[in-house]
Amino acid sequence: MKIFRVTNCHCDSDSCRKKQSQNNLLFKRLLRHFIPRKDRLSIILPGVISLFFLYYPIMSAQSTRGLVNDGVDLYKEQKFADAEVNFKKGVEINPESFEAKFNLGDAYYKQERYDEAIKSFQSAFVNARSDEERSKLYHNVGNSLLKAQKIKESIGAYKEALKLNPNDQETKYNLSYALNMLNNPDQNQQQDDQNKDQNQDQNKDQQDQKQQNQDQQNQDQQQQNQDQQQQNQQQKSQEQKEQELTKQEAEKILEALKNNEKDLQKQLRKIKGQRVKTEKDW
Secondary structure (H helix, E strand, O other): OOOOOOOOOHHOOHHHHHHHHHHHHHHHHHHHHOOHHOOOOOHHHHHHHHHHHHHHHHHHHHHHHHHHHHHHHHHHHHOOOHHHHHHHHHHHHOOHHHHHHHHHHHHHHHHHHHHHHHHHHHOOHHHHHOOOHHHHHHHHHHHHHOOOOHHHHHHHHHHHHHHHHHOHHHHHHHHHHHHHHHHHHHHHHHHHHHHHHHHHHHHHHHHHHHHHHHHHHHHHHHHHHHHHHHHHHHHHHHHHHHHHHHHHHHHHHHHHHHHHHHHHHHHHHHHHHHOOOOOOOO
């Protein structure tokens, strides 16, 4: 699917801007030299309206170009819904924009909204400027029809595209593919079934892998919890041992203090039981 970025628009050329600048200058001169000052107010409003219609195509083209180009950037980032919004706004502002309509069809196609894509591509035919652009429209219409399982219609669209651009190799390949689908429906059904089975196998493998990963995560978490519990138990046991050691030390200290007190009492009793030595009389 090709997508178009808007370059310079026909109404955004240097000659166009120069001509509009000359018209603006001429309008000012008419106001200054040929219309009396007291009557100028009566012509201002029609003049403003004329200038609005003169510059509106330029402003509209520039706005559309910005919207479309921003939409192209979003499209390349695979933000197809956001790109759709920009392309729609571009069509609303400028219904004659080939790029906005074409790219809007591409955005629909990427979102698997094939009927809307076909309508958008068909609406762009009146705005196509060359056989190459019309060929690309037929090509994309064919792709949308093929995705919608409208094989005969897609073949007709590819043939129309090749009439306009006989050297388009991609369209030739798609036409051959569509013809093969039309002529070998059983083979196509078999291929579809094979693809379906393959997708189911892939989904099953993904689910199995996901379940294995989940089981491994659960085992790791369980082992981590056990290690944490064991660590907590060891830490608690160590704290209890430290507390018991501290208690034994306290009892030893208390016992030592008691013994020291007994020794001190003995010494005091000895001191009280001795006679006091007096001085000798001469």
